[in-house]
Amino acid sequence: MPSLTEAVAATLPGALVGATDWCTHPAGLDVPRVGGSKYPDLDRVRSLRPDVVLLNVEENRREDADALVAAGIPVRVTYPRTVDGALTELADLLTDLGAPGEPEWLVAARRAWAGLTDEGPPRRVLVPVWRRPWVVLGRGTFAGDVLRRLGLSNLYAEHGERYPRPSLDELRGRAPQLVVLPDEPYRFTAGDGPKEFPGVPCALVSGRHLTWYGPSLAEAPAVLAAQLAAPVTP
Known part of the structure; x- marks a missing residue:
């Protein structure tokens, strides 16, 4: 999931053991690749022995999530449908992954969205x-x-x-x-x-x-x- 790869890489760079071929940010990310988000190489994923695989309801397939769970690999599934929901999910995820506090980019994101005001119809x-x-x-x-x-x-x-x-x-x-x-x-x-x-x-x-x-x-x-x-x- 490119969004989550970028979020983890920017906050806990040593935590990533792999990413999809579509994970293009941050630039120069050097981790093993496991294929596409829709049809990943599950054997490759398993070989990397991750503690958890980060997934998204819209980006990834349920059958891949079920296969990973059946193989004994925990998954974390995200599904934000609002900006506030995304900010909350990201904060909870990064905390659970070991971040000591909210990263600067997440604080800046909260500030950027909180400052918006609608003007006119x-x-x-x-x-x-x-x-x-x-x-x-x-x-x-x-x-x-x-x-x-x-x-x-x-x-x-x-x-x-x-x-x-x-x-x-x-x-x-x-x-x-x-x-x-x-x-x-x-x-x-x-x-x-x-x-x-x-x-x-x-x-x-x-x-x-x-x-x-x-x-x-x-x-x-x-x-x-x-x-x-x-x-x-x-």
Whole structure:
């Protein structure tokens, strides 16, 4: 789980015995790799003899978690759906892993998010996270709460699914005031928005700052606010 790898590496660097191929932060992280987050090499994981494997409900598969538990390896599963929930989960996790106190980056993250104030009515936004098929942020997502705290109203926040798959025509019919295009997990580009959503401003944002919960939380409000304030206008 890239977010948790970064959080542990920044706080307790000697604690990591392995990471997935997708764990790209911090730069230069030198630990054994165990494959992808969706299909890890479980034999490789077991060979590293970890005291605990950190997992996430959305990023990792239940069957892999069950296989590790069956092999006698404890797992710690995270599932933050709000900014405050993420901050609490991170604090509890790092304490349980042996951190003597909250790291400076976590203190800074609490301060950054506590200082936000909503000004004016929220802008109605669409947040695609994939295309072919189109997938958007729906109900109860961490990224959705990030945007809410930044003064945006997700048009699919009350949908019955967490990641709905509407058609492009339906998305256009929602009449968004802004389309938010993260650069991960699907790598949207600045040209995608004007092509797919003609006449609607589109903001290309950092997926890491929108969806990761770890040290990036400290700078996420400022980074995302700047990106949201400079949309590409068709």
